Amino acid sequence: MTNDSLAAEPDLNDSIYDLVVIGGGINGVGIARDAAGRGLRVLLVEKGDFAGATSSASSKLIHGGLRYLEYYEFRLVREALAERERLLAIAPHIAWPMSFVMPHIAGLRPRWMIRTGLFLYDRLGGRISLAKSKAVTLTNTLLGKPLKALFSQGFTYSDAWVDDARLVVLNALSAQQHGAQLLPRVSFEQAKRVGHFWHIEVKPTEIHPSPEQIPTHIRARMLVNASGPWVESVRARIELNDSILDEGILESNIKTQKQAGLGQLRLVQGSHMVVAQCYEGNHAYILQHTDRRVIFMLPYEHDYTLIGTTDLPLTDPNQQPTMTDAEVEYLCDAVNQYLEHPVKPQDVIWRYSGVRPLMDQGDTDNPSAVSRDYELKIEALNEVVPLLTVLGGKLTTYRKLAEHALDDLSDFCIDLPKGWTDQEVLPGGDIPDGWHGFEAWQTQFIAQYPDLDSEWLASITRRYGTLIPQVLSSLKSQSAPFGVSDLGLHFGGGLYECEVRYLRQNEWAWQAEDILWRRTKCGLHMTVDERISFEKWFKQHNL
Incomplete structure (x- = not known):
């Protein structure tokens, strides 16, 4: 897209879109791509860069989430494992299989529990193309070389790696190829229902290269709030009932909508650090900490090792997430239980943090135990002008989340085609085999x-x-x-x-x-x- 490409629609201010998406993270661009491919006229606005927040601050994994089995999240794990296969198929240039090594440590999870979990993990997702789990000896092997001698036994299993930021951008490119209009560096200001349309105000940010080409007022039949950590603050700027009475909507229905809420959202900071390469090989390590959390050590950019992650509660989504010294110490302590040559805080070359917007069901005080599943909430009056809000979610399940979102919105569209995104590769992914x-x-x-x-x-x-x-x-x-x-x-x-x-x-x-x-x-x-x-x-x- 060139700076001149926005001029392709000189009547943009007067256009009516089928769908406007707020948020250019992985869920927002995934929904825009799916919707555009089904023939809807789509516009997406993002106040910053694509993947400028949570979606580029992940552990870079597409995985089922082995530890989620401890919390009986079988539906989430099953869906994520199936999506792992699909993402490997549609993005073979930016995603690839990775073998994970789990050294066994006495006194934490017993061997029978790990074996049971891995047995389920190998089978919950249906037919898989990756190697199944197995018990391994670590002594005098490449897998055990960086570890202390006391770790002589362990397990291996398969998951996959992805370039998270490029996954977002490639979905954006695909959405554009299917006709979506994408406006990064454009902030959502407010929206209200007027008759059978959303009236939406947006504004280009100061660093937008062509602010004069950006519309200030947009109309749409459907609106999606996929703003991640900012979902509640964005929701507060959306008026559900303005000017609706003239359309004959019952007052009791309006009251019901006014009482509807999003539920509780819990913000959790996850931080990662990069150090010089800690070990040889393209495999990763999943390490059990004494607090029962798991820490990843991942091969990164050929010369480095990526270590993460933490779970630090936050309250303000506008607070810039920054890895604290305490988080660095925590990760160093966790990996040094296993490594023969310890990692020190001064070894950290780069660090990054992101804010995860998680659904808080109020059943735990432990941020690590909060579900990584998602919920799609639709608010509509008289079966028109719906607002769909995305709550929670994880990188691996973005495509399925988007498919579910469009299926839910199909009640407001006539003859909306079925989902298609599991069949078409992302741009650049047409690799033979x-x-x-x-x-x-x-x-x-x-x-x-x-x-x-x-x-x-x-x-x-x-x-x-x-x-x-x-x-x-x-x-x-x-x-x-x-x-x-x-x-x-x-x-x-x-x-x-x-x-x-x-x-x-x-x-x-x-x-x-x-x-x-x-x-x-x-x-x-x-x-x-x-x-x-x-x-x-x-x-x-x-x-």
């Missing part, structure tokens, strides 16, 4: 560019898949020979000008941080001076 064939495709692709660094090509295949030719040709049309000079300026950390231009023009990357930390993770591989230099260059060049 999917994730099974990715390495073969990658090897063949890299061989086409002998003059370019193979490691760099391997890294960008994992970001763009079959979209790479568009990235490479953003500065020069692809014709042989194609050398490193054709990539443009190198800013450090494997970030070249051609990729920056592609992201700016096609993926709404309007700030330097959008590129350094979300569209890519090149910021992690750059020095402080390189990041500062790139930020200056980016501001000076209106691409």
Whole structure:
């Protein structure tokens, strides 16, 4: 998308949309994609960058959630395991299987409990393509090499990894390809029902590159609040009953709607830290802490290990989530129970935090025990102008959540087609044989560019898949020979000008941080001076 693309609809202010979505995290873009693909006229507004909050601050896993079985959340685990298979199929370039090692520690969960949990985990999701769990010996093996000698036995099982921020952006791209209008850096101001439409006011933020092209007033037949941690504050700016009496709605019905609430939302900060690579191999570790929480150690960006997560209660969604020193100490203590060579707070290279909006059913004071399931709440008067609010949810189940949301809204649409998003791959994901064939495709692709660094090509295949030719040709049309000079300026950390231009023009990357930390993770591989230099260059060049 270029800055001029908003001009494609000069009558945008006068347009009527079937559906307006508030929120550009994974649930919002997932709903926009599904709705646009079913033929609805869709508009999405997001006050910041896509995946600018919770959706880029996850553990980067698509998983069933092994620990959720302890809380008897069988429905959630079953759905998440089935979705893990679907996401591997539709996004084989940004998602791949990962083996997890669980060292057994006496005095916590007994072996029979772990075996039972893994048995269920292997089978709840139906037919799976990943390796099943098994007991393993850790002594004198690669899996046990980084661990203390006392951990001689354990278990392995399979889950999957995903680039969370790119998952959001690719869903946004797909939504756009199916006709949705997407407006990042545009804040939702307020909405009210007038007759059979929502009247919605929005405003471009100060950093929007083309504020003059943004509508200020929008009309829609249906409205979705998918604003994550801000769902309650957004709901407070939505008037359900304004000007409805003229439409003949019964006063008793209005009173019922006024009394309807969203229920209790619990905000929990989850923090992660990145350190230099702690161990060899592409496997991950799931470690039981003495407080019965589990901590992940994950291979990250080739040279690093990602460690997380924490559960810290919050009250204000507008409070910038920041990993505390206490959280760093907590994670260090947790992993050092297992590691032969301990991790120290001064080893932390990068840290990040996100706010999880969880449904609080009031049955526990433990943030880790609060459900990661979701709820869709519809408020409608006289079966028209519905408001659908998304509560809770997790990265893995976003596609199914979106499908359920559209199915629920089908009561307000005539002949709405059935769901389709489990069949169409995300942009760049049309790899022969999917994730099974990715390495073969990658090897063949890299061989086409002998003059370019193979490691760099391997890294960008994992970001763009079959979209790479568009990235490479953003500065020069692809014709042989194609050398490193054709990539443009190198800013450090494997970030070249051609990729920056592609992201700016096609993926709404309007700030330097959008590129350094979300569209890519090149910021992690750059020095402080390189990041500062790139930020200056980016501001000076209106691409």
